[in-house]
Amino acid sequence: MRYLVLGFLLTGLLACTGQQSKVSIYVTTADKKLTMAEDSTMISQRRSQSAANVIVLNDDTTYQEMDGFGAAITGSSAYNLLKMTPENRSKLLKETFDPEEGYGYSYIRISIGASDFSLDEYTYCDKPGIENFAMHEYDKRDLFPVLKEILAINPQVKILASPWTCPKWMKVNNLEELKPFDSWTSGQLNPKYYQDYGTYFVKYIQAMNDAGFDIHAVTVQNEPLNRGNSASLFMTWQEQRDFIKTALGPAFENAGIKTKIIVFDHNYDYDNFKPDTQDQGQYPLRIYEDPEAAKYVDGAAYHAYGGDKSELLRIYNARPDKNLYFTEMSIGLWGDGYSFRGDLIWNMREVCIGTINNFNKAVIMWNYMLDDKHGPDRPGGCNICLGAIDIDSRDYATMTKNSHYYTMAHLSKVIKPGAKRIKAEGQTNPGLHYSAFINPDGSYSMVLLNETEKPEILKVKQKEREFSYQMPPLSVGSFIWK
Numbered sequence: 001m002r003y004l005v006l007g008f009l010l011t012g013l014l015a016c017t018g019q020q021s022k023v024s025i026y027v028t029t030a031d032k033k034l035t036m037a038e039d040s041t042m043i044s045q046r047r048s049q050s051a052a053n054v055i056v057l058n059d060d061t062t063y064q065e066m067d068g069f070g071a072a073i074t075g076s077s078a079y080n081l082l083k084m085t086p087e088n089r090s091k092l093l094k095e096t097f098d099p100e101e102g103y104g105y106s107y108i109r110i111s112i113g114a115s116d117f118s119l120d121e122y123t124y125c126d127k128p129g130i131e132n133f134a135m136h137e138y139d140k141r142d143l144f145p146v147l148k149e150i151l152a153i154n155p156q157v158k159i160l161a162s163p164w165t166c167p168k169w170m171k172v173n174n175l176e177e178l179k180p181f182d183s184w185t186s187g188q189l190n191p192k193y194y195q196d197y198g199t200y201f202v203k204y205i206q207a208m209n210d211a212g213f214d215i216h217a218v219t220v221q222n223e224p225l226n227r228g229n230s231a232s233l234f235m236t237w238q239e240q241r242d243f244i245k246t247a248l249g250p251a252f253e254n255a256g257i258k259t260k261i262i263v264f265d266h267n268y269d270y271d272n273f274k275p276d277t278q279d280q281g282q283y284p285l286r287i288y289e290d291p292e293a294a295k296y297v298d299g300a301a302y303h304a305y306g307g308d309k310s311e312l313l314r315i316y317n318a319r320p321d322k323n324l325y326f327t328e329m330s331i332g333l334w335g336d337g338y339s340f341r342g343d344l345i346w347n348m349r350e351v352c353i354g355t356i357n358n359f360n361k362a363v364i365m366w367n368y369m370l371d372d373k374h375g376p377d378r379p380g381g382c383n384i385c386l387g388a389i390d391i392d393s394r395d396y397a398t399m400t401k402n403s404h405y406y407t408m409a410h411l412s413k414v415i416k417p418g419a420k421r422i423k424a425e426g427q428t429n430p431g432l433h434y435s436a437f438i439n440p441d442g443s444y445s446m447v448l449l450n451e452t453e454k455p456e457i458l459k460v461k462q463k464e465r466e467f468s469y470q471m472p473p474l475s476v477g478s479f480i481w482k
Contacts, residue, residue, distance in 0.1 A: 042467065057436050066415055066417065066421065069363045070412065073110055076367060076369075084396050096405075104413055108364070118231075121230070160216060162218065185231065188234050189233060217260035221233055221240065224264065224266055248261060248296070326364065327364050328365070332382060332386055338386055340403050343404070351363060415439070416440060434449070
């Protein structure tokens with residue numbers, strides 16, 4: 001706690017003079033000695049001593065509006081949550097989603113049908129014929145109760161839904177031979193069934209609405225250039241464009257559905273190292289070039305398993321009228337393995353602050369909760385992934401809260417849905433990364449990463465007011481003030 005004490009002492013003298021208001025501060029350190037530890041400091045109208053790092057905020061210049069932050073409630077996550085006692089589950093979900101007393105997660109992602117983290121492979125129409133559409137029993141048994149608990153805690157939580165595959169009877173091996181493709185993995189959508197698949201999305205959104213769940217947005221296909229997942233569908237930009245403009249968009253329009261349509265939902269590098277994806281670069285822009293498709297599309301979603309966040313800025317600069325979303329990143333035991341320290345720093349720099357400063361308006365991590373065996377998971381999917389939270393399957397009570405849990409907490413605690421990013425610049429050491437916002441209630445907030453190995457003294461200036469704070473080494477801080 002010594003760094004929190006030092007931070008307070010550094011600015012405590014400012015409280016004696018001038019009109020003050022309080023800055024609430026939440027700090028997490030890479031050694032995990034502090035996790036969302038609460039502190040405060042005072043804003044002063046007097047000028048304090050010089051600091052090594054000065055950040056100047058200017059709310060006369062605003063950028064994108066923020067939608068929210070959170071994690072995916074996969075079938076596996078819902079299953080694990082329901083294994084907990086009602087009391088323990090309620091306590092955890094309140095900590096995560098309560099916007100006043102908890103961290104205020106505000107955006108979740110779910111799968112349309114099965115994902116690689118489900119209890120089985122399925123869609124909502126596995127018997128041929130769209131008239132056979134019906135919500136699956138696993139969703140009604142596991143997902144629905146968890147969503148109801150979350151929405152009871154925070155009714156403003158937005159839901160984004162993504163399919164991993166269309167029904168198998170809609171698949172073909174390729175678009176030249178058009179042979180039936182009876183596999184959950186890979187295959188392509190038969191153009192013959194574009195209309196049926198558009199109806200499938202409509203029926204899904206209507207069924208979820210009937211169950212009490214408003215679907216804020218859908219992506220057309222999870223990882224459309226990934227043939228290899230346990231449930232997957234290969235879909236080029238040409239196919240996605242044609243499906244949207246001839247089937248999905250008109251189906252939404254005719255049914256009066258306002259759910260946003262988001263394209264791509266895959267990596268920054270467009271998987272361009274694979275032979276069949278060489279012409280898939282700038283995937284969203286290719287769709288936007290067709291006005292008949294673009295008129296139905298809200299924006300594009302990205303993952304960070306390949307490429308660099310700078311791709312977001314390139315897409316934004318080309319089409320600033322379309323929105324950007326970050327919809328998936330997992331942690332796991334690949335490469336050199338997982339460490340809380342390593343991912344806390346990387347995730348905050350590259351995914352959280354990094355994507356937001358490149359005009360992204362939402363950040364969603366992958367599995368909210370997995371068990372100690374990395375599941376339940378599907379064969380052919382990821383069997384070494386970790387959740388934002390891992391729970392021990394021997395008691396479904398002992399939990400490890402991983403880096404993703406806290407990076408999303410740092411964002412959602414102080415950046416409220418509807419907040420606008422504001423101009424933030426100054427003279428700071430290269431190891432400091434930050435982004436600042438004005439919330440709908442008029443409060444201001446900032447999220448900052450100190451990836452240096454030493455404490456860093458900050459001075460934050462906003463017109464005639466300022467405050468100072470000392471950030472611990474290798475730490476994340478979230479700040480909010482009126």
